[in-house]
Amino acid sequence: MSIAGGATRAWPAVHADDEVPVDIPRVPAREAAERELSKSMYHENDPNLLERALNRFWEWLADVLDAAAGASPGGPLGLVVIVLVVVALIAALWWRLGTPHRTATPGDALFDDGPRSAAEHRTAAEAHAAAGHWNQAVQERMRAIVRSLEERALLEPRPGRTADEAAAEAGRPLSGHAEALRSAARAFDDVTYGGRTADRQAYARLRDLDTELGRTKPDLNTTAQGPTG
Known part of the structure; x- marks a missing residue:
């Protein structure tokens, strides 16, 4: 081929079988790269799902x-x-x-099973205490106290009575123990409805109160009547 100025230059011949670079389209290239990177050999040391979640949480907390x-x-x-x-x-x-606790309502009866004597409740209380089950021991001792007062005709037997009501009614003929009775009722409510845990000392206070009430002469001029109407 002639070029201006008289110089002659020969172009290299191109053969059909020579290798010519081919541009790979963008989408197939990306898909091929994703397939390659998805192989397990590239993810052996990746954090698991829990670790990733914890990492995200700590990053959020730091922010x-x-x-x-x-x-x-x-x-x-x-x-x-x-x-x-x-x-x-x-x-x-x-x-x-x-601990926040629920106040007892009229539906929260002191006795939740069939009638038992005060002696039977005391026996159950002592069995629970011997096993270290202080919540149940407190509950049974409070029931023994109330049942004993009913057996002595100091309380009128009444289904559905709560511990607080029993303490208030018994505090009239046994005025010298009115505060102790209210404390015993609170201890019963705390372990029964309030989610609290009793201990040896809490049970000992109710046991001692039960013993003292048995020795106390009631005020016969005061009656312990339930709600009227």
Whole structure:
């Protein structure tokens, strides 16, 4: 082939069987790469699902704390002080008020099974106490106290009576033990409805009260009548 100026240059011959670079389309290339990277050999050391979830949680918590630290007076130190103050207030309220518990309602009867004598309730209470089952021991001893007062005609037998009602009614002829009876009823309610746990001392107080009431002469000028109407 002639070129201006008289020089002649020969172009290299191209044969059909020579290898020519081929551009792979974008989508097939991406799919091929994804298939390759999906092989297990590339994921042997990846965190499991729980580890990934925990990592996300800690990242989220760190972001929340960073944001709170930026918004609180004094930065991170101020945030720590605020958290400690809140924890101290919660602990103080918990110690002062105890575990939140439900107040007994009229449907919360003291006796939840067939009639038994005071002696039978005492036997059951002592058996629970010997086994270290203080909640059940407190419950049975309170039932023994009330049943004993019914057997002595100091309380009128009445189905559906609650521990609080029994204590209030018995406190009239046994005025010297009115406060102790109310405390015994609260102990019964706490372990029965409030989710609290009794101990040896709680049971011992009810056992001693049961013994003292048996020796106490009631005020015969005061009657312990139930609700009228």
